[in-house]
Amino acid sequence: MRPLVLxxxxxxxxxxxxxxxxxxxIRDGVIEGIESRLxxxxxxxxxxxxxxxxxxxxxxxxVHLREPGREDAETVATGARAATAGGFTTVCAMPNxxxxxxxxxxxxxIVKQAEAAAAARVYPIGAISVGQRGEQLxxxxxxxxxxxxxxxxxxxxxxxSHLMRTALEYARSFNIPVAEHCEDPSLARNGVMHAGVVAxxxxxxxxxxxxxxxxxxxxxxxxxxxGGHMHLCHISTRGSVDLVRWGKQRGVNVTAEATPHHFxxxxxxxxxxxxxxxxxxxxxxxxxxxxxxxxxxxGTLDVIATDHAPHHYEAKEREFDDAPFGVIxxxxxxxxxxxELVGRGLLTLPELIDRMSTRPAxxxxxxxxxxxxxxxxxxxxxxxxATWRVExxxxxxRSRNTPFAxxxxxxxxxxxxxxxxTAFAA
Amino acid sequence: xxxxxxxxDLLGLEHLTPDQLRLILDTSEPFKEVSERAIKKVPALRGKxxxxxxxxxxxxxxxxxxxxxxxxxxxxxxxxxxxSAVQKGENLVDTARNLEAMRIDMVVIRHPSSGAAKFLxxxxxxxxxxxxxxxxxxxxxxxxxxLTIRDHYExxxxxxxxxxxxxxxxxxxxxxxxxxxxxxxQVAVCGPQSLIPGSIEELGVVVxxxxxxxxxxxxxxxxxxxxxxxMTGGYIPSLREYYRVFxxxxxxxxxxxxxxxxxxxxxxxxxxxxDSRVADGPHSVILDQVTNGVAVRMAVLYLLAGGRPELAExxxxxxxxxxRGT
Numbered sequence: 001m002r003p004l005v006l007x008x009x010x011x012x013x014x015x016x017x018x019x020x021x022x023x024x025x026i027r028d029g030v031i032e033g034i035e036s037r038l039x040x041x042x043x044x045x046x047x048x049x050x051x052x053x054x055x056x057x058x059x060x061x062x063v064h065l066r067e068p069g070r071e072d073a074e075t076v077a078t079g080a081r082a083a084t085a086g087g088f089t090t091v092c093a094m095p096n097x098x099x100x101x102x103x104x105x106x107x108x109x110i111v112k113q114a115e116a117a118a119a120a121r122v123y124p125i126g127a128i129s130v131g132q133r134g135e136q137l138x139x140x141x142x143x144x145x146x147x148x149x150x151x152x153x154x155x156x157x158x159x160x161s162h163l164m165r166t167a168l169e170y171a172r173s174f175n176i177p178v179a180e181h182c183e184d185p186s187l188a189r190n191g192v193m194h195a196g197v198v199a200x201x202x203x204x205x206x207x208x209x210x211x212x213x214x215x216x217x218x219x220x221x222x223x224x225x226x227g228g229h230m231h232l233c234h235i236s237t238r239g240s241v242d243l244v245r246w247g248k249q250r251g252v253n254v255t256a257e258a259t260p261h262h263f264x265x266x267x268x269x270x271x272x273x274x275x276x277x278x279x280x281x282x283x284x285x286x287x288x289x290x291x292x293x294x295x296x297x298x299g300t301l302d303v304i305a306t307d308h309a310p311h312h313y314e315a316k317e318r319e320f321d322d323a324p325f326g327v328i329x330x331x332x333x334x335x336x337x338x339x340e341l342v343g344r345g346l347l348t349l350p351e352l353i354d355r356m357s358t359r360p361a362x363x364x365x366x367x368x369x370x371x372x373x374x375x376x377x378x379x380x381x382x383x384x385x386a387t388w389r390v391e392x393x394x395x396x397x398r399s400r401n402t403p404f405a406x407x408x409x410x411x412x413x414x415x416x417x418x419x420x421x422t423a424f425a426a
Numbered sequence: 427x428x429x430x431x432x433x434x435d436l437l438g439l440e441h442l443t444p445d446q447l448r449l450i451l452d453t454s455e456p457f458k459e460v461s462e463r464a465i466k467k468v469p470a471l472r473g474k475x476x477x478x479x480x481x482x483x484x485x486x487x488x489x490x491x492x493x494x495x496x497x498x499x500x501x502x503x504x505x506x507x508x509x510s511a512v513q514k515g516e517n518l519v520d521t522a523r524n525l526e527a528m529r530i531d532m533v534v535i536r537h538p539s540s541g542a543a544k545f546l547x548x549x550x551x552x553x554x555x556x557x558x559x560x561x562x563x564x565x566x567x568x569x570x571x572x573l574t575i576r577d578h579y580e581x582x583x584x585x586x587x588x589x590x591x592x593x594x595x596x597x598x599x600x601x602x603x604x605x606x607x608x609x610x611x612q613v614a615v616c617g618p619q620s621l622i623p624g625s626i627e628e629l630g631v632v633v634x635x636x637x638x639x640x641x642x643x644x645x646x647x648x649x650x651x652x653x654x655x656x657m658t659g660g661y662i663p664s665l666r667e668y669y670r671v672f673x674x675x676x677x678x679x680x681x682x683x684x685x686x687x688x689x690x691x692x693x694x695x696x697x698x699x700x701d702s703r704v705a706d707g708p709h710s711v712i713l714d715q716v717t718n719g720v721a722v723r724m725a726v727l728y729l730l731a732g733g734r735p736e737l738a739e740x741x742x743x744x745x746x747x748x749x750r751g752t
Contacts, residue, residue: 197625201440203540203562203597206623273541318517319539321560 001420003027005040006381009049013056014354015362015370024054026377029420033373049381052414055353056369057089057120057378058334059360062154062179062233062257062305064326065091065122067113068106069098074310074398076110079330080119082308082397084416084424086331088120089378090361090368091308095127096155102127104142111147119423120416121378123366125179128153128167134160137170144174149364152179154233159185161218168228177231177255177364182215182240183207183281192321194267194282202273204320207282213239220247223254231363232256234307236281238291245300255363257305258292260329260336261403265289269403275316275323276403279309296355297346303360304352306333310399328397332390334382335409343410349384377420386412432729435547435554438563439604447609449735451573453725454718456738460497461720470728470741471500476532477525480557481507481518484536486692486716487557487567491534494723500532518542522550532730535559540597553730555723561595566726567691568601570719572609574711575646577718578687583610588640590674591650591699592621592661598691602648603629616640617650617672620661637672641682648689649674652699665698675701679709687711 006024011034013019018034025032027041040046065079074082076093083091093110095101101110107124114122126143130136132153140151151171158164158180171178188211193199195206216232220243223230235241235256247254261279266286269277277283295301309326316323337356341347347355357380361369368378390407392400416424430445439447460468476495480488488504495502505525522533532553535543540560547554558564576582587606593599593615606613607630615622616634627633634640641647652668662668669675679686688700688709696702705712725738733741 195624197628200623200625200629201600203560203600205561273544317519319537319545320541321539 001029003041003044004420005038005044005046006049006054006379007046009052009054009381011054011371012350012353013371014350014358015056016372018371019350024371024379026379026417026420029377031371031373031375031377034371049414051383052381053349053384054379054381056357056371057380057416057418058087058356059090059366059368060088060306060308060330060333061092061150061303061360061364063091063093063308063330064096064310065093066310067097068109072398073312076113076122077117077119078396078398079308079310080114080117080122082330082395083120084418085396085413087334087380087382087413087416088330089380089416089418089423090121090123090366091330092123092125092149092364094152094154095125096132100127100132101125102130102132102138104139104146107143107146107148120418121368123147123149125150125152127151128158128178129163132156134158134163137163137167140170140174140176144176148176149366150177150179150231152181152233154179154181157181157183157185157215161222164219165222165226168222168226168230172226172228175365177229179231179233180215180219181233182212182219184211184214187211187214192278193270194284196267196285198267198270202270204270207280209237209239209284209288212237212281213243216240216243220244220252220254223247224250224252227253230254234259234262234281234305235292235295235301236262236284236288238288241291241295241300244295248300255302256300257303258296258301259305259307260333260340261327263289263292263296264336264340265403273320274403275318275320276327276401278320278323278325279307279327280325293341293346296341302355302363304333304337304355305360306330310397311401313400316401327401327403328395328399329402331395331397332402332404332409334413335388335411336404338384338411339409377417379417380413381415382411382413384411386410388412432726434730436565436726436730437543437547437554437556439565439568439601439608440563442608444608447572447605450569450722450725450729451576453729453735453738454573454721457724457728458718458721460724461717466497467499468497468741469499470733471495471498471731474500474531474731475529476500476502476534476727477530478502478504479521479525479533479535480505481535481537481542482558484558487536490716490719491557491723493720494727497720498724498727500727518546519549522546526550526552532727555726555730558597560597562597563601564597565601566719566723567598568605569726570715570722571602571648571689571691572605573718573722574689574715575687577714578711579645582606585611585645586614586643587611587646587648588614588616588634588644589648589650590616590637590640590672591652592656593617593626594621594623595653595656596650598650603631607631614640614643618662618668621656637674638678641674641678641686644686646687646689647674648691649700650691651693652695669698673699673701674704676703676707679704689715691715
């Protein structure tokens, strides 16, 4: 592979607080140097990226790639390609596949499919419990040896406090986070959207904010008890943001994520029974959106993660009660962050890159998230001023279930490099 | 002034204007008389085909719609979800499209999922009438409640109407709240707090915790059926206690010495939400509601089919003319 110079872009590397116009030299799959003006080596490809942002590739610690089991909705390969189209060089695949990714062979299968796809890097997350049934711990050690980087029963909250306690303790042996979908099922019951005035008007069963808050509180207390790394998925309520802030102030080993849909939309999006606005946790109220944005701003919420949840068109084309939860997000996340967070002055551009790349890589102990010399050349180049319209039929993802169809977003991905290789070019 | 119309569908009362509500109620008046005749039939919808698509068990609503359709001379087919293609996994859209391929004109749908009527209406060309969707709306029930109230008080504006019981799970409650508030009534709800959504006040209603307070306040009590599964669902401890604390009893009514109207959408649980002596007593207009239900549904079907309100009187007269011709 010939050396590559990305010339004249605004290079942003939150891992070193670097933000300057510079040239980036990539050779043999790694970052070789960043200088204000460097002389391209003989035979190098030089790409003019003036006016563009050059940043470490985006990292998403929470996606669903549906393989094995629902390849009609997404595969590891289509998901990994959707990722690079959205500027992501690394994604972490949740284990609620069919069969469940709860053993070393299943983890190895994801790794193998990801290698074959040769798009974004895909790291499997193993299940906490066998079959995600919440009874018996899965074999963390063997799954980690096979390539898992975290454990989670995402989609099936760990109801037993004892099991969560032991998972946090046992995970310490392998230095991996335990990621949890915080929801008390007995409070969420058969709810299909946020319990608020919109649900009351539409006559839909509500999921109260407290269903999330009580589990967030429990999980923070269990992290405190065990010293394990508790990672709280998709925080959606102001109460949960307050609880995470409280936990961090007390020094508990807790990290948390927010999704683009939870910082961009309220439960008003469910109006007209739009099943593309049905997800779990549900879209909440304006005050919750404000709290999530503030949490991202002050660092209470560490990272942005998409909870990319592909569903086949037929599955969403039905009554709201019966449609599955979840929306896709890989190809709209950067644009939403630019529009809703940077555009509103809540985050600076380097801070957005930090929440979408550097921090997720750091808290999940993943390569990437940095442009330091010698780091793998996982890089995104995007135009921070270009606006583009969300047209789901153009997605690389196999699914189209987005609530953002027709939105005009800011920040268009031009090129995504994974290990120095161009995995996506607009 | 343009004459208001209903548009293609009747999905709920939330998005209707006061003029549209009055249009339906006013158009119901001439149709009331049809049911009092020896020959209960007018030709207004002759040649129209209507499917009653019921995905949920219903006796009175289905029969009431069917009478309304038949008295307007429409051809009707009843489809019950039990035993139909729906049970074989066919989805709602395909069921509807198949019906439409048989060139029907209207669908009356009853469905356990909120939003199902709207979902259907957006996907087929036929007129859709919501016969009750999940916990969302039951517009014709609220319209017949309003007609019954108007019959008695000769107005709706300014009246105090309290809806009693399981508000959280009730489509009847929601449609009543929209319809009555739009026509200027004051609306309250009363029931155990575990069956009243926290955000209900944002819909413009007052909440009473005690049934005694509601009775003291109201001109009209609309008493909802308490579904027996609310007890097993953990919302209330027992039907016995419900009756003692929230039941509308003769003793409670007798404490107020003034005109008070008792409505119930049925079917009643006598001795749970309502005392038999109240249900069958002088305040009760429960059977008038049933009678009015047919007239209201005739009006809705007539208007959706493009019937002009000013011709409703003439439309019902056609029977005799046509009768003479044959």
